[in-house]
Amino acid sequence: MATLGVNIDHVATVRQARRTDEPDPVWAAVDAQLGGAACITFHLREDRRHIVDRDVPLLKEVVNVRLNMEMAIAPDVVDIACRTQPDQCCIVPEKREEVTTEGGLDVVRLGDRLRDVVARLRDAGCCVSAFIEPDPAQIDASAAAGFQTVELWTGGYAHARNADSQREAISSLVAGVRHAAQCGLIVHGGHGLTYRNVAPIAAIAGFEEFNIGHSIMARAMFVGIREAVREMNRLLQQHAPKE
Numbered sequence: 001m002a003t004l005g006v007n008i009d010h011v012a013t014v015r016q017a018r019r020t021d022e023p024d025p026v027w028a029a030v031d032a033q034l035g036g037a038a039c040i041t042f043h044l045r046e047d048r049r050h051i052v053d054r055d056v057p058l059l060k061e062v063v064n065v066r067l068n069m070e071m072a073i074a075p076d077v078v079d080i081a082c083r084t085q086p087d088q089c090c091i092v093p094e095k096r097e098e099v100t101t102e103g104g105l106d107v108v109r110l111g112d113r114l115r116d117v118v119a120r121l122r123d124a125g126c127c128v129s130a131f132i133e134p135d136p137a138q139i140d141a142s143a144a145a146g147f148q149t150v151e152l153w154t155g156g157y158a159h160a161r162n163a164d165s166q167r168e169a170i171s172s173l174v175a176g177v178r179h180a181a182q183c184g185l186i187v188h189g190g191h192g193l194t195y196r197n198v199a200p201i202a203a204i205a206g207f208e209e210f211n212i213g214h215s216i217m218a219r220a221m222f223v224g225i226r227e228a229v230r231e232m233n234r235l236l237q238q239h240a241p242k243e
């Protein structure tokens with residue numbers, strides 16, 4: 001069964017709305033762990049719009065499960081990652097005007113620029129992941145650039161407007177998982193997954209982890225973080241492929 005990585009950025013978004021010290025994403029990380037998260041994910045953006053530098057060493061200290069740092073390849077962020085040594089660094093594309101990460105990284109185009117960053121992060125002891133669309137060329141390029149893991153963008157499925165495009169998106173995820181595994185990559189998935197749409201994705205064999213943020217934090221406003229994490233874990237378990 002795939003494990004659950006909980007993205008805590010939204011807690012920091014609420015804090016930054018007032019530039020104050022609450023709610024604290026570090027507390028959220030502790031609560032998510034108590035609810036059964038197998039991984040805590042945070043994104044230190046270049047514009048520091050939610051998670052800020054102060055959070056990073058504190059997360060490193062309090063997170064006892066896997067710690068996954070999402071990041072672009074901005075030099076100052078790469079330096080922080082090398083110093084902090086999270087268990088995993090997930091390289092994502094970043095655009096200043098975006099509301100959240102939109103689509104996957106273009107590893108085919110960025111190839112050589114990524115190779116050096118991947119090597120530095122691996123030397124620092126981190127497992128390095130590429131957030132990409134389930135496209136065979138991007139998967140091949142990720143393996144060639146030295147990534148050990150790919151996180152396949154599930155947004156194509158989550159944003160599908162009808163049953164046909166949803167089926168198509170599921171088929172490309174199934175093929176993407178298979179292709180990535182053949183390349184020797186560990187496969188994660190994420191983006192746009194919710195309590196209502198996660199079942200068919202949780203049922204795909206080969207995903208080792210799902211990273212989910214918005215839907216869990218939205219529910220947490222009403223039931224608390226621990227219960228929201230428990231409920232998502234229950235769904236992953238209920239719909240997991242039969243081994």
Ligand code: PXP
Binds near residue numbers: 191212
């Ligand atoms: N995985 C990656 C790489 C992301 O950038 C995001 C969004 O921050 C997520 C997963 C989680 O997406 P969502 O908030 O839609 O669950």
